[in-house]
Amino acid sequence: MTAPVDxxxxxxxxxxxxxxxxxxxxxxxxxxxxxxxxxxxxxxxGARIVVMAADGRYGDAVVSSLPVAQEICRRxxxxxxxxxxxxxxxxxPTPADWKRMAGSGR
Numbered sequence: 001m002t003a004p005v006d007x008x009x010x011x012x013x014x015x016x017x018x019x020x021x022x023x024x025x026x027x028x029x030x031x032x033x034x035x036x037x038x039x040x041x042x043x044x045x046g047a048r049i050v051v052m053a054a055d056g057r058y059g060d061a062v063v064s065s066l067p068v069a070q071e072i073c074r075r076x077x078x079x080x081x082x083x084x085x086x087x088x089x090x091x092x093p094t095p096a097d098w099k100r101m102a103g104s105g106r
Contacts, residue, residue: 014068015064018063018068021049022075022076025078028053029078032057035051035078036079037049037050038083039066039073046063046068046069047068048061049069052090056091058091
């Protein structure tokens, strides 16, 4: 799925159902300070934005496409980065994160 582009502005048009991600990223940065995002392609599902702060906290949002994810990061003023050793070593899962990652135990 490709994101529509507004020919008058040349900018990617963020679909209404993806607009909430701008606020999610902005609130995350307001709560945790300067952050960097990585954007990963999920195939037909779209793209996943993972935003990580210097304090090790992280959050994510799934949106309709890679270009939309990049535009959302631009609007939220969150720079894009790559998964590298320094970034992955700073991730600090909370007890709730560990429980959620463990699944149901069945």
